[in-house]
Amino acid sequence: MEIKSPAFKENARIALHDVNLQKALGNLKAGFPVKRSTAVARMPEFDQLRDEGTALKNHILENLDIYLEQFEANVIKNGGHVHWCRTPDDACKKILEICKEVDAKTVTKGKSMVSEEINLNDYLEKNGVEPIETDLGEYILQLRGDHPSHIIAPAIHLNLEDVSEIFHEKHNRPKSSDPAVLMQEAREMLREKFAGADVGITGANFLVAETGSTIIVTNEGNGDLTQTLPKTHIVVTSIEKVVPTLEDMTLFLRLLARSATGQEFTVYNTLSTGPRRAEDQDGPENFHVVLVDNGRSEMVGTEFQDMLRCIRCSACMNHCPVYGAVGGHSYGWVYPGPMGSVLTPQMVGIENAGLLPNASTFCGKCESVCPVRIPLPKLMRHWREDEFAKHLSPKAVRWGIGGWAFFAKRPALYRLLAVSSNLFLRLMAGKKGRIKKIPMAGGWTDWRDMPAPSGKTFMSQYKSRKQS
Amino acid sequence: MSKAEILGNIRRGLKRGEASEEQKQAVLNRINQHARNLIPQRSQLSHAGQIELFIAMATEAAAELFQLNSITEVPQICATWLKDHHIDTLVTASDEAILGLDWDSAAELTCVQRVAQVGDSASLTTSFAGIAETGTLMLHSGKDSPTTLNFLPDNHFVILNRSDIVGPYEDAWQKLRDKTQGELPRTVNMITGPSRSADIEQTLQMGAHGPKDLIILLIND
Numbered sequence: 001m002e003i004k005s006p007a008f009k010e011n012a013r014i015a016l017h018d019v020n021l022q023k024a025l026g027n028l029k030a031g032f033p034v035k036r037s038t039a040v041a042r043m044p045e046f047d048q049l050r051d052e053g054t055a056l057k058n059h060i061l062e063n064l065d066i067y068l069e070q071f072e073a074n075v076i077k078n079g080g081h082v083h084w085c086r087t088p089d090d091a092c093k094k095i096l097e098i099c100k101e102v103d104a105k106t107v108t109k110g111k112s113m114v115s116e117e118i119n120l121n122d123y124l125e126k127n128g129v130e131p132i133e134t135d136l137g138e139y140i141l142q143l144r145g146d147h148p149s150h151i152i153a154p155a156i157h158l159n160l161e162d163v164s165e166i167f168h169e170k171h172n173r174p175k176s177s178d179p180a181v182l183m184q185e186a187r188e189m190l191r192e193k194f195a196g197a198d199v200g201i202t203g204a205n206f207l208v209a210e211t212g213s214t215i216i217v218t219n220e221g222n223g224d225l226t227q228t229l230p231k232t233h234i235v236v237t238s239i240e241k242v243v244p245t246l247e248d249m250t251l252f253l254r255l256l257a258r259s260a261t262g263q264e265f266t267v268y269n270t271l272s273t274g275p276r277r278a279e280d281q282d283g284p285e286n287f288h289v290v291l292v293d294n295g296r297s298e299m300v301g302t303e304f305q306d307m308l309r310c311i312r313c314s315a316c317m318n319h320c321p322v323y324g325a326v327g328g329h330s331y332g333w334v335y336p337g338p339m340g341s342v343l344t345p346q347m348v349g350i351e352n353a354g355l356l357p358n359a360s361t362f363c364g365k366c367e368s369v370c371p372v373r374i375p376l377p378k379l380m381r382h383w384r385e386d387e388f389a390k391h392l393s394p395k396a397v398r399w400g401i402g403g404w405a406f407f408a409k410r411p412a413l414y415r416l417l418a419v420s421s422n423l424f425l426r427l428m429a430g431k432k433g434r435i436k437k438i439p440m441a442g443g444w445t446d447w448r449d450m451p452a453p454s455g456k457t458f459m460s461q462y463k464s465r466k467q468s
Numbered sequence: 469m470s471k472a473e474i475l476g477n478i479r480r481g482l483k484r485g486e487a488s489e490e491q492k493q494a495v496l497n498r499i500n501q502h503a504r505n506l507i508p509q510r511s512q513l514s515h516a517g518q519i520e521l522f523i524a525m526a527t528e529a530a531a532e533l534f535q536l537n538s539i540t541e542v543p544q545i546c547a548t549w550l551k552d553h554h555i556d557t558l559v560t561a562s563d564e565a566i567l568g569l570d571w572d573s574a575a576e577l578t579c580v581q582r583v584a585q586v587g588d589s590a591s592l593t594t595s596f597a598g599i600a601e602t603g604t605l606m607l608h609s610g611k612d613s614p615t616t617l618n619f620l621p622d623n624h625f626v627i628l629n630r631s632d633i634v635g636p637y638e639d640a641w642q643k644l645r646d647k648t649q650g651e652l653p654r655t656v657n658m659i660t661g662p663s664r665s666a667d668i669e670q671t672l673q674m675g676a677h678g679p680k681d682l683i684i685l686l687i688n689d
Contacts, residue, residue, distance in 0.1 A: 070499065184675075228616055265660045
C-alpha cells in the first residue's frame with residue numbers, strides 16, 4: 001500500500017470537509033464506545049483482567065524467543081509448517097510459493113491486518129493468483145478498490161448508499177438500500193467462491209505455544225469457511241501474538257471482545273491445530289503458519305516494547321478525538337489511530353510518518369481504555385523526540401521549541417515573559433475576557449475565541465501560597 | 469535465515485544470547501501447569517446456576533433454545549421446526565448419540581450423514597460442552613463430526629446435555645484435555661449465537677456467512 005502519511009495534514013483537511021465521511025464517523029462515535037462501556041460495567045473484574053493481561057504480555061515478551069520456538073515445535077509436531085519472514089517481501093514470496101505448489105488460481109481470505117501490512121493482495125494479483133476477501137467489510141472495499149480505515153470495522157468510512165451503489169454495479173442485481181438484502185447478496189455471491197478456492201488465508205488473533213494452535217475471532221463465520229473448505233490453509237500472522245497456554249489465551253479473549261465491539265464474546269472463536277487428521281472427513285490437508293516480523297523484533301528491549309502488547313482491539317481509535325474527526329484513511333497507511341501513530345513510524349520510518357505521533361492532543365483517553373495498558377501518549381512522545389533528534393521536524397517547530405527552551409533554561413527571563421504576556425493577552429481580550437483574533441493562530445481563533453489568562457501566573461500563585 | 473535474524477534481534481533486545489536450559493525449563497513448566505488466570509465471579513456457581521446462566525446468555529446472544537426431557541425428542545423437534553421453515557433435509561453428524569435416535573419417527577424429514585455442501589439448509593451436530601459464562605457452545609472436529617456442518621448450512625441444530633454445561637471456559641479446556649489426552653483435535657469451535665455482521669453502517673444484521681439460526685437442543689440427561 002502506498003504510504004500517504006506525509007500528507008496527513010492535507011488528508012485531514014479534506015476529511016473534515018467530507019460530509020459523507022463525517023456522517024459515517026458519527027456511527028462510530030455513537031457505537032463502539034457506548035457498547036464497550038456497557039460490557040465493561042457487566043464485568044466487575046475487568047480492571048483486574050487488564051492488569052493480568054498486561055503482566056502476562058510483559059512475561060511473554062521477556063521470553064518471546066522461547067515461546068516462539070515452542071509454538072513452532074508444536075505446529076510441526078501436528079503436521080503443519082512454520083515460515084519465519086523478516087520482511088513483507090519475504091512473507092509475500094513465501095505465501096505465493098505455497099499457492100504455486102498447489103497450483104492455486106483463487107484464494108479466499110479472512111480478515112487480516114497483517115496481510116494489509118505486507119500488501120499481499122497486490123502481490124498475489126500481480127503473480128496470477130486471485131485473492132477474494134470474504135469479510136463483508138473487506139469484500140465491499142475490494143469491490144471498490146478501497147482499503148480498510150479501521151482495524152476491526154474496515155468499511156466504517158462508508159455509508160449505506162456507497163454499499164448499495166457498488167453492489168448494484170458489480171452484482172448485476174436491482175439496487176437495494178436494505179442492509180439485510182445487501183448482506184444476503186454478499187452471502188450468495190461468496191458461497192461458490194468459498195467452495196471453489198484452492199487456498200484459504202486467514203490471520204490469527206493469538207498463537208498458542210502449548211498446542212501449536214492458531215485462533216481466529218470473527219462474528220461472520222467467513223474466516224471459518226475460508227480455513228475449512230480449501231485444501232490448504234495459510235495463517236499469516238506476526239511474532240508478538242504468541243501466548244503460553246489455552247488458559248492464557250482465554251484471559252485475552254475475555255478482554256478482546258469487550259474492548260473491541262463491546263460483545264460479551266465474539267460469535268466464533270476457532271482454534272486451528274495442524275492439518276486434517278487421518279480420520280477427519282473435512283478440513284485442510286495442508287497447514288502453514290507464516291510468521292511476519294516487519295520491525296517487531298527490533299522493538300524488543302527499546303522504549304517501544306510496550307507496543308508489542310497490543311491485541312488489536314481498536315478501543316484506542318474508537319475513543320480517539322482525532323480519529324473520530326478525520327477517520328482512518330487520513331493516517332495514510334494500514335494502522336490508524338493512536339496504535340497506528342506508534343506502529344507506523346516503526347514500520348515505514350519516522351521520516352515518512354512523523355506527522356502521526358504529532359496528531360494527538362495527548363488527552364490520554366486511548367491509554368485509559370487500552371486492555372493491556374499501553375502508554376500510547378508516552379510512546380507517541382518518544383517518536384516526537386526521535387523526530388526532533390533526527391532533525392526531521394519542520395523548521396517552525398524546531399524554532400518554536402528552540403525559542404521556548406532558550407527561555408525555559410533562564411527562569412528569571414521566563415517569569416518576566418510570563419508576566420508580560422499575561423498582561424498583554426488580558427489587554428488584547430478587553431472587558432469580555434475573550435480574544436477574537438491572534439496573528440498566526442487562526443487555526444484556533446477562526447473557530448473559537450481564546451480565553452484570556454484569568455489570574456496571576458503559576459509562579460506568583462505558588463509564591464503567595466507558600467507564604468501563607 | 470530469517471528465523472535466525474528474528475530470534476537474534478529478540479535476544480539482542482533482551483540483552484542475552486540463546487536462553488539457558490534453566491530459562492527454557494521455567495517456560496516449559498509454566499506451560500505445563502495450565503495455571504488459570506482470574507476467573508470472573510459470574511460463572512462460579514452451582515451446576516443449577518450454571519445451567520440457568522447458560523440459558524440466559526445463549527438466548528441473549530440470539531440463539532434459539534429448546535429444553536427437552538429426553539434426547540429421544542430430538543428428531544420430532546427438528547422435524548417440526550424444519551417443516552415450519554419449509555426445509556425437508558437435515559444433514560447430521562454421525563456420532564453415536566445422533567445415530568442412535570429414531571429418525572423414522574420424523575418420516576417427513578430426509579436425514580443424511582455427510583460433510584456439508586453449498587446449498588444445505590440445515591445441519592445437526594453434538595456439542596462437547598456448554599460454557600455458562602457467555603452462553604458459548606464448544607464443538608470439535610473428529611471422525612464423526614465434520615466441521616463444515618457447523619458453518620455452511622443456513623440453520624444449525626446443536627445437541628447439548630445439561631450435564632455438559634460448565635461455568636468458565638477454563639473448565640471446558642480441562643474437560644477437552646481429559647478427553648483427548650492433551651492432543652487437541654484439528655479444530656475447536658466456540659460458538660456463541662448465530663452469524664452476524666455490523667459492517668454496513670454499524671447496523672447489526674444477523675446471518676452473514678455462517679448459520680442464520682443457531683438452535684440449541686438442551687437435553688435433561
